[in-house]
Amino acid sequence: MQSTGCNGVSWLRKCVLQAARRNYAASVNVTPAGSTGKEEQHLPPATPTKSLEKMRGWQMHSYGDIDELLLSDNLKTPQIRSSNECLVRVRTTAVNPIDLAMLRGYGATVLNKLRCQPGGGIEFPLTLGREFCGELVQKGMAVTSEALKLGARVWGVVPVHASPGAHAEYVAVPSYCLAPAPKLLDDSEAASVLYAGLTAWSGLYITGGLGGVCGATTSAGGGAHKRVLVLGGSGGVGTLAIQILKSQGAQVLATCSENAVEMVRGLGADFVVDYKNSEAMDELCKYAPYDIVLDCAGHGGAHAADLKFDYRQYITFSSPLLANIDQQGLGLGAIKNMVDLVQTNVKSLTQRGGLVKWGFFNPAPHGIAFLQQLVRQRKLTPLIDSSFGFEDMPKAFERMKCGHLRGKIVVKL
Numbered sequence: 001m002q003s004t005g006c007n008g009v010s011w012l013r014k015c016v017l018q019a020a021r022r023n024y025a026a027s028v029n030v031t032p033a034g035s036t037g038k039e040e041q042h043l044p045p046a047t048p049t050k051s052l053e054k055m056r057g058w059q060m061h062s063y064g065d066i067d068e069l070l071l072s073d074n075l076k077t078p079q080i081r082s083s084n085e086c087l088v089r090v091r092t093t094a095v096n097p098i099d100l101a102m103l104r105g106y107g108a109t110v111l112n113k114l115r116c117q118p119g120g121g122i123e124f125p126l127t128l129g130r131e132f133c134g135e136l137v138q139k140g141m142a143v144t145s146e147a148l149k150l151g152a153r154v155w156g157v158v159p160v161h162a163s164p165g166a167h168a169e170y171v172a173v174p175s176y177c178l179a180p181a182p183k184l185l186d187d188s189e190a191a192s193v194l195y196a197g198l199t200a201w202s203g204l205y206i207t208g209g210l211g212g213v214c215g216a217t218t219s220a221g222g223g224a225h226k227r228v229l230v231l232g233g234s235g236g237v238g239t240l241a242i243q244i245l246k247s248q249g250a251q252v253l254a255t256c257s258e259n260a261v262e263m264v265r266g267l268g269a270d271f272v273v274d275y276k277n278s279e280a281m282d283e284l285c286k287y288a289p290y291d292i293v294l295d296c297a298g299h300g301g302a303h304a305a306d307l308k309f310d311y312r313q314y315i316t317f318s319s320p321l322l323a324n325i326d327q328q329g330l331g332l333g334a335i336k337n338m339v340d341l342v343q344t345n346v347k348s349l350t351q352r353g354g355l356v357k358w359g360f361f362n363p364a365p366h367g368i369a370f371l372q373q374l375v376r377q378r379k380l381t382p383l384i385d386s387s388f389g390f391e392d393m394p395k396a397f398e399r400m401k402c403g404h405l406r407g408k409i410v411v412k413l
Ligand SMILES: NC(=O)c1ccc[n+]([C@@H]2O[C@H](COP(=O)([O-])OP(=O)(O)OC[C@H]3O[C@@H](n4cnc5c(N)ncnc54)[C@H](OP(=O)(O)O)[C@@H]3O)[C@@H](O)[C@H]2O)c1
Pocket: 096, 097, 098, 195, 196, 199, 231, 232, 233, 234, 235, 236, 237, 238, 255, 256, 257, 275, 295, 296, 297, 298, 299, 317, 318, 319, 359, 360, 361, 403, 404, 405, 406, 407
């Protein structure tokens, strides 16, 4: 009797606990680590309070310089807020020029409008970091992809307006921003591809239409026999753009500093010019016209008219779009953007017969699939400029501030 009584109590207790845990899982609509998509309707999460725990992360409480970055052990772990989001335990992350720019307040007007939607976030504190490699620890009910299993090693990006970013122990992102990390890359390499890679891919295939409609809407790539000049071939975006282009059979010319010429040649560029050489422009004229001139050196649109050779498109990743709105507000800034774009295009069309376009990072799943495919085929290998421990995040920002990068800056957690 005693034994039956005890079993009865524990059975009842178990039922109550299971019901409570089911309610918890339903309320946050997640599949936590330790359970599968099928189990979750019947079994409690293995770590139901995980999303409420504290984590380490870097935060800024106002715009300014690197000393605004503060490390805290007491940040709230981000919560999955919709059924298509995933929570990732970050193992490695990277520092990009956008992180340094955002630290200084770049894009605050637009990014804040996006960030501070009703029910969304607030401006401060901000956690930066746009890309990462880590382990998938929780996912929303709508994330049914077989590729995104709990415990999977994933790589991913954080949309530019989203905070908290990846400079923390955990990051929550929509599932379309994630994919299984390529086995051929270690964690540092895997954290250093997607932000710059999706910028290069989007500039070439979405803005530049290098692969036609198929190249822009699928992971097909394209661009065989096109001639592309990459300005700034030694940095994060440039090193990946060159490899993407070569993998598709394009002819690639690139500019960089003298001490990076051999490295850029090693990436496959057919012809490399030291941009400080007084004959650089004449050398580049010999290969003109170019189908695309890709500005990965921060020149901006105005530089298009300074070139002494013809091109069909000049695509710059350094548009004045967000800076104009920061300075003039949304209305006047938008007008200034239109005027800037028209003015640079009138100049470049009349002087060089080509269009000037602004290229942007785009977290498109087919862009991620394209980059994954190139890594798998051993046609794309990221270059690491330098690597830092998590506590040394400010040093990683200092490295970014110094410039002259040869690949990417990674940070290990
Ligand atoms: N719009 C977007 O969504 C987006 C996204 C990502 C990046 N970006 C922008 O795209 C640019 C490239 O990004 P990134 O991550 O590749 O930056 P990065 O890693 O700092 O690379 C820039 C590279 O350009 C080289 N460089 C500087 N001046 C040059 C010149 N006159 N000619 C040729 N090369 C020159 C630099 O090396 P040396 O100084 O030694 O020559 C450096 O290797 C940055 O301006 C960034 O802000 C925009």
